[in-house]
Amino acid sequence: MNVAGVALQALLQEYGKPEVGMEIAIRKNIHPGSGIGSSAASAAGAVAGANMLLNDHFSSDALIRFAMEGERLACGTPHADNVAPAILGGFTLVRSYQPLDVIALHTPADLWVTVIHPQIEVRTADAREILKQQVMLKDAIRQWGNVGALVAGLYREDYDLIARALEDVIVEPIRSILIPAFHDLKLRCREAGALGGGISGSGPSVFMLSKGEANARTVAAMMESIYAPLGVDYHIHVSRISSTGVKAIKAHQHAVL
Known part of the structure; x- marks a missing residue:
């Protein structure tokens, strides 16, 4: 099943x-x-x-x-x-x-996401296996601060605060080794106008948040310029952050009784 x-x-x-x-x-x-x-x-x-x-x-x-x-x-x-x-x-x-x-939580009206999905598989269970079982208190404090700042940034629609809060000091340093060109990708996408981003789920996809569609598409072009020479197949997705959740696009009233 x-x-x-x-x-x-x-x-x-x-x-x-x-x-x-x-x-x-x-x-x-x-x-x-x-x-x-x-x-x-x-x-x-x-x-x-x-x-x-x-x-x-x-x-x-x-x-x-x-x-x-x-x-x-x-x-x-x-x-x-x-x-x-x-x-x-x-x-x-x-x-x-x-x-x-x-x-x-609140979703800012002009927040967009750009996601690159390298065509390699990173199983969630495997990605969990490589994580540390213990976290230093100083790292936990820093991470808690970023989470609180991100929530505040979302509600205030403060894009600069959102950018400062997009930092993962616990999981990303370990899991990033599984993703080709991760650090170059993150650095250059920020230079291209992204607020910041990180690993999507357990990887290998990487997300970048941007203010506005134009910035999000510029970030997509940067992602492509980095990955095209690597010889790794990939897909890139650009989307506004949806606040509606799951919805029916075509409903069939059919049940087996």
Whole structure:
């Protein structure tokens, strides 16, 4: 069973009507191991679609909880890092897992993202294995400060503060060794106008945030100039940060009973 099936199974089990069943067809353009939420997209889409067929029986928090079971299958840990923003849209903060407490944050109107996805696979489980099991207190303090500053920057729509807060001193120094030309990419994209960025998920994708579409597309051109000579296939995506979350683009009222 794949992540969508596991997530849907969790939803139907809590729904509590054994006679209700559903069939899932998955069609997406996110490759597994991309670091841009392939497993989360499947899990979130499955539970959100099922909930629409059930007349919105479950809350968004419940859908996040069900979708997390798909992430458990994908990487061994039922985390909400990707399924929460997929379901709610925009930026989300996972304050707690016990109990689950996910907070939707403000999304600045002119914030854009540019993502480069090198066509190499970095499995989430493998990327977790190389992380340190202990973190120095000074690094934790610095990281907490950046998280707080990022939240403040989002609400104030302070793009300079967002730029200063886009620093990862715990995970990025280790995982970046798995990504070709990472440090050159990050430095030159900032020179091209990006606010900053980092590793998307567990990699190998790298994201850069920018103020405005023009800057985001300039950053995309810079990414291409860096990766074209490397001999590594890649895809580049440019998008405004969506604040709507998962939505139905074509609904079919079909259930197997």
